[in-house]
Amino acid sequence: MSVVANSPGTTGTGDKHVRRLDRVVIRFAGDSGDGMQLTGDRFTSETASFGNDLSTLPNFPAEIRAPAGTLPGVSSFQLHFADHDILTPGDAPNVLVAMNPAALKANIGDLPRGAEIIVNTDEFTKRAMQKVGYASSPLEDGSLDGYSVHPVPLTTLTVEALREFDLSRKEAERSKNMFALGLLSWMYHRPTEGTERFLRSKFAKKPGIAAANIAAFRAGWNFGETTEDFAVSYEVAPAAAAFPPGVYRNISGNLALSYGLIAASRQADLPLYLGSYPITPASDILHELSRHKNFGVRTFQAEDEIAGIGAALGAAFGGSLAVTTTSGPGVALKSETIGLAVSLELPLLVVDIQRGGPSTGLPTKTEQADLLQAMFGRNGEAPVPVIAPRTPADCFDAAMEAARIALTYRTPVFLLSDGYLANGSEPWRVPELEELPDLRVQFAQGPNHTLQDGSQVFWPYKRDPQTLARPWAVPGTPGLEHRIGGIEKQDGTGNISYDPANHDFMVRTRQAKIDGIEVPDLAVDDPDGARTLVLGWGSTYGPITAAVRRLRADGEPIAQAHLRHLNPFPRNLGEVLARYERVVVPEMNLGQLALLLRAGYLVDAHSHNQVNGMPFKAQQLADALREFLHED
Numbered sequence: 012m013s014v015v016a017n018s019p020g021t022t023g024t025g026d027k028h029v030r031r032l033d034r035v036v037i038r039f040a041g042d043s044g045d046g047m048q049l050t051g052d053r054f055t056s057e058t059a060s061f062g063n064d065l066s067t068l069p070n071f072p073a074e075i076r077a078p079a080g081t082l083p084g085v086s087s088f089q090l091h092f093a094d095h096d097i098l099t100p101g102d103a104p105n106v107l108v109a110m111n112p113a114a115l116k117a118n119i120g121d122l123p124r125g126a127e128i129i130v131n132t133d134e135f136t137k138r139a140m141q142k143v144g145y146a147s148s149p150l151e152d153g154s155l156d157g158y159s160v161h162p163v164p165l166t167t168l169t170v171e172a173l174r175e176f177d178l179s180r181k182e183a184e185r186s187k188n189m190f191a192l193g194l195l196s197w198m199y200h201r202p203t204e205g206t207e208r209f210l211r212s213k214f215a216k217k218p219g220i221a222a223a224n225i226a227a228f229r230a231g232w233n234f235g236e237t238t239e240d241f242a243v244s245y246e247v248a249p250a251a252a253a254f255p256p257g258v259y260r261n262i263s264g265n266l267a268l269s270y271g272l273i274a275a276s277r278q279a280d281l282p283l284y285l286g287s288y289p290i291t292p293a294s295d296i297l298h299e300l301s302r303h304k305n306f307g308v309r310t311f312q313a314e315d316e317i318a319g320i321g322a323a324l325g326a327a328f329g330g331s332l333a334v335t336t337t338s339g340p341g342v343a344l345k346s347e348t349i350g351l352a353v354s355l356e357l358p359l360l361v362v363d364i365q366r367g368g369p370s371t372g373l374p375t376k377t378e379q380a381d382l383l384q385a386m387f388g389r390n391g392e393a394p395v396p397v398i399a400p401r402t403p404a405d406c407f408d409a410a411m412e413a414a415r416i417a418l419t420y421r422t423p424v425f426l427l428s429d430g431y432l433a434n435g436s437e438p439w440r441v442p443e444l445e446e447l448p449d450l451r452v453q454f455a456q457g458p459n460h461t462l463q464d465g466s467q468v469f470w471p472y473k474r475d476p477q478t479l480a481r482p483w484a485v486p487g488t489p490g491l492e493h494r495i496g497g498i499e500k501q502d503g504t505g506n507i508s509y510d511p512a513n514h515d516f517m518v519r520t521r522q523a524k525i526d527g528i529e530v531p532d533l534a535v536d537d538p539d540g541a542r543t544l545v546l547g548w549g550s551t552y553g554p555i556t557a558a559v560r561r562l563r564a565d566g567e568p569i570a571q572a573h574l575r576h577l578n579p580f581p582r583n584l585g586e587v588l589a590r591y592e593r594v595v596v597p598e599m600n601l602g603q604l605a606l607l608l609r610a611g612y613l614v615d616a617h618s619h620n621q622v623n624g625m626p627f628k629a630q631q632l633a634d635a636l637r638e639f640l641h642e643d
Contacts (some may be wrong), residue, residue, distance in 0.1 A: 027236075035199065039133075039191070040118050041110030043086040045073050046409050051088025053192055053209060057201040059261035059438055062249030063092040066526040066553065068626070069434045071375040082141050084383040085117040096253040098553035100435065102628040104199075104308035108191055110134060110165070113143045124157040129194070131187065133166035139307035139583035148552045161240050161263075165190055172230035186227035188430055193231025195335050202324065203232065217608045228243050254438065262439040264403035265292070265433035265462065269299040269409025273306050276332045276413075279418055279450035282307045284331040286323030291374045293336045293364040316344035320361070321599045322530045324348055326443040327357040330454065330485040332414060334360040339368045342388065349499045350389040350424055353521065356481050358417035358424075358473075360410075361395075365429040367624045376624025377430035379549050380600035384605070385425040392518045394525040394631035396420070397578040399427040401552035406432060409575065411448060418452050420528055421480040427577070429599075430548045431626045455482035455491055460503070469493065479524035506564030533581040536568035539563075543640055544591040546616075548604055548625065551597050557629035558636055567640055577604070580611070588614045595619060595639050597632060 018529050019183055023374035036461050037054070039047045048069055068089040077084030096442040106127045109115040111134035122128070135148055149155055150162060158634040169187040170180055198201055214221035224599050262270075277284035287297045289312065301310040309331075315321035327333035331533075337345060343362050352359045365381045366374025366519070385397045396416050400409035406428055419425045458467035459482060471493035472481050493505050501508035502516055535544070536559075547555045552573050559571045572587060588594055588608065594607040596619045602618035609616055619635050 015046060015445070019565040020140070026144070028243050029200075029241055029246055030283050031248070032034045032311075033095065034091065034097065034101075035106065035245065035247055036089065036091045036104045037106045037195065037199075038087055038089040038104040038118060038121075039110075040085060040087040040187075041109045042113065042638035043074075043077060043078065043084050044261050044277050045086070045110045046185075047088050047110070050188045051090055052191045053206050054195060054201060054261055055090050055211070056261055057196065057203070057205050058090065058092045060205055061202055061249055061261070062251065064095065064097050064250040064253045065090060065092040065261070065437060066097055066100045067091075067434075067436045070625075071373045071434075073373060080111055080113050080139050082113050082117050082143055085113050087114070087118060094248040094250050096250065098557045099629050104159065108195065108197075109192070110187070111585045112145055113141045114147065115149060119149075119155075122158065125159065127161065129153065129157045129161045129163055129191070131165040131191075132162045133164045136224075143376075147214060158436065160430040163194070163234075168230065168234060169227050172227055173213060173223050174561070175221065176226070178219075178223060178425075183223070186224050188605065190231035190234070191235060193228040193233075194235045195231075196228075197232045197235030198241065198244050200244060202300040203228070204530045252331070252517075255440065255441040256342070259440050261436050261439045262294075262404055262407075263436040264406040264428055265364070265434070266296040266299060267297050267404055267439060268400075268406040268410050268426075268428060268433075271407035272296075272332075272334055272360070272414070273298065273303055273308060274407070274413050274447055275414035275450055278447050279332055279414065279452060281330065281332040281452070282309060283324060284308075284326035285310045285334045285336065286313055286319040286321070286326065287311070287334075287336045288313050288319045288341065290341050292339045292366055292433045293338050293341075293362065294353075295433065296336045296362065296487065302459060316341040317348065320345040320348040320359075324352050324355070324357065324359055326551070327352070327359050328355070328481070328486065332418070333358065334362060336362040338364050338365070338366045338374075339384065340371065342381060342384055346389050349395065349635075350391065350393045351393060352423040353389070353393040354497050354500070356421045356521070357483075358414075358421055360413050360417055360424055360426060362410075362426045362428065364433045365427060367622070374622045375430065377431050377550070377626060378402070378599050378601065378622060378624065379427070379551070380622070381427060381602065382548075382577065382603040383606070385427055392522065394522050395423050395425055396525055396528055396576075397425040398576050400432060401549060401573055401575065403432050403435050407439065407442075411450075412575070415448060415450055418450055419480065420478050420481060420524055422525065423529075425578075427549060429550050452483065455484040455488070457490060470503045472500055473503050474520070479527060481518060528579055530576040530579060530581055533572050533574065533587055535570055535572045535587055539568035541568040541570040542591070542592045543568075543595065543635060543636075544570040544572060544587070545595045545597065546572050546574065546588075546597075546604075546608075547597055548577060551599065554627035554629050554632050555597055556632035558627075561629065561633045562636060562640070569635065569640060573606070577607075585612050588612050588616075592643075593639060595636060597621075597627060597635075599626070 070087045169190045173183040323333040323335040367376040367378040400406040413426045459468040596618040605616040607616040
């Protein structure tokens, strides 16, 4: 973080100095009931409206409600914002807001020396500190001497600020997160009008609660302005050069994916149907799509994962753009129906928001370990296209691309996002309508085959010679009655067939259809003619790109490429891999893409793996890549 002090005499209100920064990483941390996600979200929204580039990392406890004040119950929200293009939520916070001892202990290890720590001293009671293993107060024993500590009695100040309201002490204490938000908004010159509008809207039916939260928010801002402990505030200018012209908004991956699905259904002129069962971290898509019935969206919250995908596949048979959303454990339950969709050759989007596994694993943590499951997790030869977004905003485009492939080639498609993308956010340029692809499809209208006797009939498995897609016949269309089911079909007629030669032909044809999907060539960023290529997929894009930038700034030649299409791979992938002496593949798994590359292209791909439930840090990745660069 670079800091440039204003010239003498340049101040904010009163005698407080303003320092200009090019970027800041802030982490709000507290008990899961302290409202840290809401606080971070509001700070992020105001930062987006101010025009900074930003990236966020919410971090939730896995338990629905862990015991208050314990380490497993700590919830945090990290925000990185800057006056230039950034790619990650930041490696280490410059500022930590710790609402209790557990929040301090859980996060202190991530802070660099010199970082600012704002602590709610009211919560540092002997019992609360003992609960997390502090033998003495870290605020008094010298253990925080390397940091700039700001002790603030947030709870007491909030209760005092809300004395005029008819609230119990417990009710007043709930607004301490708004006091903290006001203080940070003053420190970093964030707009305040949006947060006040949000609070009035959120508590429209409880105007007293709205007024109390606004009062706490303003009290926090005023505290920063008047206290002597905060002698400096900070400015981070808008990132005007980082954004092409357009209308922008802050968006999370799950929200962008939801909007992408709605846009795809409109561009296809088809109703959107979601059959889903709630599961972390995919449930937000169900919540969001349920709000958009005005766009022809139908959502069905099923009794289990199998029912959810069964209903979605039925909707696909009926002529809808059909979607099912889940995470890794749900994919396991849906696998039989995905195989049925392969056999029926119907368009179906299977959205897997990956999380840590196996089994229940780490429900609220991120991982990208479902790639092999998406590729092979079905009985028989059942190929399915797989694509992966690389950033939260890119989830919109990935959803559109998944819909294009499903509708064009009549196939289920896997879309592999993950918890990091789903819950993280960044600025997104709202596309113009004319920029969106035309996804309209032609349903079968009548007979498509002439028998030897000259009669006209409908063959449900007579294929398009270019795409190998079979016709899509909406039930109820006169003359297009046909049989569906999981038993092997005869080529063309769709009748049940146990003929060995026919089965061989159908298996190979379904594989050829997937292999023949048109996808863009892999683009390679290699300005220096490097000998080493770092190849990633999915959410590793941000950390990889940030690490590559750091290496190039140090004069290290390194090439970068990132895969969106994982099945089929881009046609030029083999040629790209052959150009480099060394290929490094960072993944948040134990080397699944590297395994596929070794098998498919006989390339000695070097894996760099992490499976700790958190995204890569850019500096750690840069250090690892530097070692690969200098290997003999």
